[in-house]
Amino acid sequence: MSESAASAIRRFVEELADLRRAAGSPSLRDMARSSPNHKLAHSTAGDALKGDRLPSLQVVLMVVRACQEYARRHHIAVNDEDFDRTEWQHRWGEAKKLSQGLTGRPDEDVAKSLAAMLAKQGDVEGLRQRADAGDEFAAKSLAAMLAKQGDVEGLRRRADAGDWYAAKSLTALLAKRADAGDETAARQLADLLADRGDVNGLSRRADAGDEFADEKLSELLAEGGDVERLLRRTEVGSKASSKRLADVLFRRGDVESLRHRADASDTYARALLVLLLAK
Numbered sequence: 517m518s519e520s521a522a523s524a525i526r527r528f529v530e531e532l533a534d535l536r537r538a539a540g541s542p543s544l545r546d547m548a549r550s551s552p553n554h555k556l557a558h559s560t561a562g563d564a565l566k567g568d569r570l571p572s573l574q575v576v577l578m579v580v581r582a583c584q585e586y587a588r589r590h591h592i593a594v595n596d597e598d599f600d601r602t603e604w605q606h607r608w609g610e611a612k613k614l615s616q617g618l619t620g621r622p623d624e625d626v627a628k629s630l631a632a633m634l635a636k637q638g639d640v641e642g643l644r645q646r647a648d649a650g651d652e653f654a655a656k657s658l659a660a661m662l663a664k665q666g667d668v669e670g671l672r673r674r675a676d677a678g679d680w681y682a683a684k685s686l687t688a689l690l691a692k693r694a695d696a697g698d699e700t701a702a703r704q705l706a707d708l709l710a711d712r713g714d715v716n717g718l719s720r721r722a723d724a725g726d727e728f729a730d731e732k733l734s735e736l737l738a739e740g741g742d743v744e745r746l747l748r749r750t751e752v753g754s755k756a757s758s759k760r761l762a763d764v765l766f767r768r769g770d771v772e773s774l775r776h777r778a779d780a781s782d783t784y785a786r787a788l789l790v791l792l793l794a795k
Contacts, residue, residue: 524614528607529567532579535599536565539583540592550589551582570615573608573678577601584713588740601712602687606680613650624653631657647679659685668704694726706732722754734760741768762788 536542542550544558556578564571564579571579584599586592597603627646631653634642640661646654655674659681662670668689674682687708693701706728709717715736721729730749737746738760746764749757762785765773771792777785 521615524611525570526567528570528611529565531607532576533565535580536583538594538598539587540590542583542586546586547579547582550585551578552585556582570608570611573605576604576608580604581713585740588737588742591742591744596713596715599713601714602675602680602683605675605678605683609652609678609680613652616650627651628653630654635661647674652681655679656681658682663689668701691721694721699728702726703728705729710736722749727756730754731756733757738764758782759784766792 536547544561547561548554548556548558556575560575561579561582564575580599580601584594584596587594631643631646631651634646634654635657638661640658643654643658643661647658659671659674659679662674662682663685666689668686671682671686671689675686687705690701690705690708694705706718706721706726709721709729710732713736715733718729718733718736722733734746734749734754734756737749737757741764743761743764746757746761750761762774762777762782765777765785766788769792771789774785774789774792778789
């Protein structure tokens with residue numbers, strides 16, 4: 517491995533380590549326990565943070581999500597935007613290109629012109645082949661073309677494979693459709709934002725009246741045990757947050773808080789209170 521490639525990998529892993537520290541420096545086992553469905557092995561997390569090789573995109577995104585979940589569960593104040601998985605996909609892609617010596621090439625102007633020509637011809641397959649080979653100009657043009665065609669599944673496949681441009685275009689396309697009243701798009705967008713752990717994005721849509729975003733946001737907050745934010749959303753009328761709040765209180769065995777909510781005419785909290793007292 518060349519020194520420049522090794523340097524690119526070290527810088528990326530250092531950024532990942534900085535994120536871990538910002539989340540409260542969870543141990544490797546804590547990260548494994550905090551990962552979705554416990555799919556991240558502590559040994560895998562350790563390997564990703566060594567810096568001797570670039571971890572896979574899948575592992576990177578699991579590490580990012582695990583750090584975010586750990587911070588939530590331990591009420592550590594963090595900036596949710598630092599955990600934006602679309603941004604981490606982009607960072608990973610840039611690190612991969614640098615580690616493979618794919619940037620700073622003298623033929624970048626040629627690549628840009630070729631991508632523009634393929635886009636003008638509507639050559640999706642040509643753009644896809646060049647994008648898969650690491651051509652960011654082709655990737656950007658392909659994402660724009662798929663978005664113009666309304667190809668949600670095509671964009672989703674590329675986004676899942678780590679294409680930052682496809683992920684951005686997919687989000688914008690779904691948001692446009694959702695804002696126009698397309699419930700399917702609204703549901704897909706909420707799922708996408710939830711999968712990224714994008715609490716801020718979900719909050720903005722929920723505050724604008726998107727019930728699907730409200731439900732997914734409430735689920736994320738409940739997973740992190742964020743009672744304070746669930747309570748704030750409940751106070752502004754979120755039924756989804758009210759239910760998730762009661763669930764969290766029930767899991768914690770918090771009789772007094774459930775009783776308080778039951779006395780405030782929360783029928784779901786009242787039912788859980790009865791179950792908790794029976795136990």
